[in-house]
Amino acid sequence: xxxxxxxxxxxxxxxxRPVALEAxxxxxxxxxxxxxxxxxGRQARxxxxxxRERLAGLFGTRPDNCVMTSGGTEANLLAVAGLGEGRRxxxxxxxxxxxxxxxxxxxxxxxxxxxxxxxxxxxxxxEPESRPALVCLMLANNEVGTIQxxxxxxxxxxxxGALLHVDAVQAAGRIAVDLRALGADSMALSGHKFGGVKGAxxxxxxxxxxxxxxxxxxxxxxxxxxxxxxxxxxxxxxxxEAAVEAVGALANADAASVMAGWRDAIEAAAVAVGAVACGxxxxxxxxxxxxxxxxxxxxxxxxxxxxxxxxxxAGSACSxxxxxxxxxxxxxxxxxLAGEAIRVSLPWTTREDEVMRFIDAYRAMAARLPARRATxxxxxx
Amino acid sequence: MRIMVAMSGGVxxxxxxxxxxxxxxxxxxxxLQLYDSRASARKGACCxxxxxxxxxxxxxxxxIPHYVIDAESRFRxxxxxxxxxxxxSGETPVPCVACNQGVKFTDLLGMARDLGVDAMATGHYxxxxxxxxxxxxxxxxxxxxxxxxxxxxxxREQLDFLRFPLGDMPxxxxxxxxxxxxxxxxxxxxxxxxxxxxxxxSYAEVVEKLRPEMAGSGEIVDETGRVVGxxxxxxxxxxxxxxxxxxxAMRDGERQxxxxxxxxxxxxxxxxxxxxxxxxxxxxxxNWLIPPPEEDLRCMVQIRAREEVRAAxxxxxxxxxxxxxxxxxxxxxxxxCVLYDGSRVLGGGFIRRREPVASSFSEEKEAKRL
Numbered sequence: 001x002x003x004x005x006x007x008x009x010x011x012x013x014x015x016x017r018p019v020a021l022e023a024x025x026x027x028x029x030x031x032x033x034x035x036x037x038x039x040x041g042r043q044a045r046x047x048x049x050x051x052r053e054r055l056a057g058l059f060g061t062r063p064d065n066c067v068m069t070s071g072g073t074e075a076n077l078l079a080v081a082g083l084g085e086g087r088r089x090x091x092x093x094x095x096x097x098x099x100x101x102x103x104x105x106x107x108x109x110x111x112x113x114x115x116x117x118x119x120x121x122x123x124x125x126x127e128p129e130s131r132p133a134l135v136c137l138m139l140a141n142n143e144v145g146t147i148q149x150x151x152x153x154x155x156x157x158x159x160x161g162a163l164l165h166v167d168a169v170q171a172a173g174r175i176a177v178d179l180r181a182l183g184a185d186s187m188a189l190s191g192h193k194f195g196g197v198k199g200a201x202x203x204x205x206x207x208x209x210x211x212x213x214x215x216x217x218x219x220x221x222x223x224x225x226x227x228x229x230x231x232x233x234x235x236x237x238x239x240x241e242a243a244v245e246a247v248g249a250l251a252n253a254d255a256a257s258v259m260a261g262w263r264d265a266i267e268a269a270a271v272a273v274g275a276v277a278c279g280x281x282x283x284x285x286x287x288x289x290x291x292x293x294x295x296x297x298x299x300x301x302x303x304x305x306x307x308x309x310x311x312x313x314a315g316s317a318c319s320x321x322x323x324x325x326x327x328x329x330x331x332x333x334x335x336x337l338a339g340e341a342i343r344v345s346l347p348w349t350t351r352e353d354e355v356m357r358f359i360d361a362y363r364a365m366a367a368r369l370p371a372r373r374a375t376x377x378x379x380x381x
Numbered sequence: 382m383r384i385m386v387a388m389s390g391g392v393x394x395x396x397x398x399x400x401x402x403x404x405x406x407x408x409x410x411x412x413l414q415l416y417d418s419r420a421s422a423r424k425g426a427c428c429x430x431x432x433x434x435x436x437x438x439x440x441x442x443x444x445i446p447h448y449v450i451d452a453e454s455r456f457r458x459x460x461x462x463x464x465x466x467x468x469x470s471g472e473t474p475v476p477c478v479a480c481n482q483g484v485k486f487t488d489l490l491g492m493a494r495d496l497g498v499d500a501m502a503t504g505h506y507x508x509x510x511x512x513x514x515x516x517x518x519x520x521x522x523x524x525x526x527x528x529x530x531x532x533x534x535x536x537r538e539q540l541d542f543l544r545f546p547l548g549d550m551p552x553x554x555x556x557x558x559x560x561x562x563x564x565x566x567x568x569x570x571x572x573x574x575x576x577x578x579x580x581x582x583s584y585a586e587v588v589e590k591l592r593p594e595m596a597g598s599g600e601i602v603d604e605t606g607r608v609v610g611x612x613x614x615x616x617x618x619x620x621x622x623x624x625x626x627x628x629x630a631m632r633d634g635e636r637q638x639x640x641x642x643x644x645x646x647x648x649x650x651x652x653x654x655x656x657x658x659x660x661x662x663x664x665x666x667x668n669w670l671i672p673p674p675e676e677d678l679r680c681m682v683q684i685r686a687r688e689e690v691r692a693a694x695x696x697x698x699x700x701x702x703x704x705x706x707x708x709x710x711x712x713x714x715x716x717x718c719v720l721y722d723g724s725r726v727l728g729g730g731f732i733r734r735r736e737p738v739a740s741s742f743s744e745e746k747e748a749k750r751l
Contacts, residue, residue: 299448299451368497370495
């Protein structure tokens with residue numbers, strides 16, 4: 001079947017997996033509220049707890065330390081607000097807005113490839129401070145896909161009495177993710193980023209006992225008092241089902257290398273027509289490509305590709321829909337290229353012919369769009 | 382034909398988009414974000430957050446792609462800063478001309494060309510008529526909504542690419558009726574008024590925020606430099622105005638008006654109103670929509686946004702044009718002087734400052750939404 005519009009914006013939202021949609025519909029038909037004492041309540045509770053057990057098992061924590069939320073933003077906020085209480089917050093320069101907006105943080109710089117400067121983090125942690133720190137470091141970046149040295153950062157943090165929160169929203173389902181193995185204190189997940197549906201996420205807390213956490217929404221004391229409100233069962237059930245499938249697929253090494261191969265093919269084809277591959281030197285997610293085309297505004301590229309039938313994205317889209325300059329690429333020191341880069345993120349549904357068609361469309365766009373940046377003209381480029 | 386429509390979220394550009402879709406064109410909607418909508422933006426002025434939302438909903442309804450284009454920094458530099466600088470040099474600028482010419486007809490139009498669309502349409506009230514020697518710019522059928530004065534700086538190359546489907550509409554009621562026929566919810570939306578980036582109607586506050594050195598009271602002096610009064614801020618004055626002069630408004634039985642503004646010294650210079658009118662007006666940044674004339678050109682000129690045309694002779698100069706009015710008038714520096722032959726726009730330029738400064742009978746600063 002030939003698709004007439006190709007979706008390469010998985011990091012914004014992965015297409016829902018059919019197993020997740022089935023689980024969503026099943027859960028939506030359960031009448032009860034998990035807090036109720038009667039049979040329908042027990043049924044709803046069973047759906048919730050079974051989802052929790054699977055999610056906790058897949059990502060490396062105890063079920064009672066898996067707090068269901070409305071999504072990644074809430075999970076990050078819950079962690080920063082709860083674990084960061086009374087602490088000095090440090091965050092890498094490439095964190096998502098969900099983290100950046102959660103607290104006033106001291107910024108840990110990244111190197112040109114997007115990888116956090118652990119040497120600077122160590123120096124910052126060693127600064128004389130009356131308060132201990134909470135460090136926020138994402139596992140994989142949403143724009144360039146850079147995978148951060150989280151395990152090393154966790155060791156550094158703990159040596160200095162600091163806690164580490166990990167935003168694993170983009171990593172989960174795309175690479176192996178295990179909270180215990182990472183050694184971090186908490187980890188945020190979002191269901192629709194690995195094939196669930198929008199509306200559910202989770203905050204995983206580390207520890208071999210039940211962890212408490214001050215709630216952002218107290219409500220009726222659900223989630224062991226850590227997150228009030230009736231849980232969104234359909235989205236939570238979908239999240240757990242999607243996680244099982246996505247993590248299961250990672251065991252197939254061939255499939256994983258096929259995705260990385262497509263990523264590299266797109267990147268090579270783009271570089272051949274003048275693009276700069278941002279963060280290409282670092283270890284990255286297999287599905288994420290950041291391509292800057294010197295002199296061509298990112299928003300013009302997005303529109304050109306959309307009109308040609310391809311959905312990709314850039315920087316961060318603000319709620320008005322305008323394309324803002326990327327703070328991630330800025331932090332990587334890319335200068336004007338930060339406003340000229342698009343993000344291509346391949347969904348789990350990607351097929352080879354789509355990759356080939358995208359490469360053709362990208363080549364055509366690069367040839368069509370004139371370079372308009374003044375500095376390029378001055379440089380004679 | 383694939384056409385980009387510059388959609389403001391108002392009824393005019395929404396009707397343009399709907400009509401082009403109905404005619405079978407492939408329409409692409411684009412809305413410029415000119416400033417952060419979370420900051421205070423004037424209600425009823427174009428392109429605030431609400432308007433972007435409305436434009437998107439209209440595009441949704443029409444089933445066309447729609448994009449929000451970030452023009453914030455360009456708008457700040459090319460329109461708002463320039464507006465403040467002009468005030469700081471004692472002129473009364475027309476920011477809508479700068480916005481049309483820069484952000485809309487250079488940047489957005491350039492993007493439309495880059496994207497390979499065939500034309501760009503807007504909701505402006507002017508007519509583009511295909512003449513023997515290429516497209517011509519004309520006043521619209523509905524004189525009460527004429528925006529030709531604000532569009533004089535449109536180049537012939539831009540005009541070639543532009544379409545103004547509303548130029549033939551008899552009146553606004555007809556446009557609203559068409560919006561209703563298309564089922565557009567913006568049909569009853571109020572017209573935008575005034576400068577979109579000025580909240581609460583105070584030009585002075587915008588300018589004083591950007592150029593704090595211009596804020597504060599100062600002296601009103603006569604043409605010999607004698608202090609005759611005090612004023613509450615130079616940004617509140619335009620050459621030609623008689624208001625806000627207080628006791629200095631009448632001197633020796635003669636009505637006075639502003640003949641010059643010296644922002645650096647925060648001084649307002651006044652002189653007798655009767656002697657303010659001039660015959661000659663010097664223009665800079667001329668744009669010709671006809672082959673630039675080699676000889677003196679007899680035509681009609683309009684020196685303010687809403688004013689009757691007056692007969693004049695125009696001569697090209699090395700750096701602009703010199704307009705000799707048949708009857709004296711009081712032009713305000715920084716405003717546009719647009720040349721007409723009947724309904725057709727022949728060209729235009731910006732009025733230069735004079736020494737001693739010429740004047741206009743502007744009682745109020747005036748600008749029109751475009």
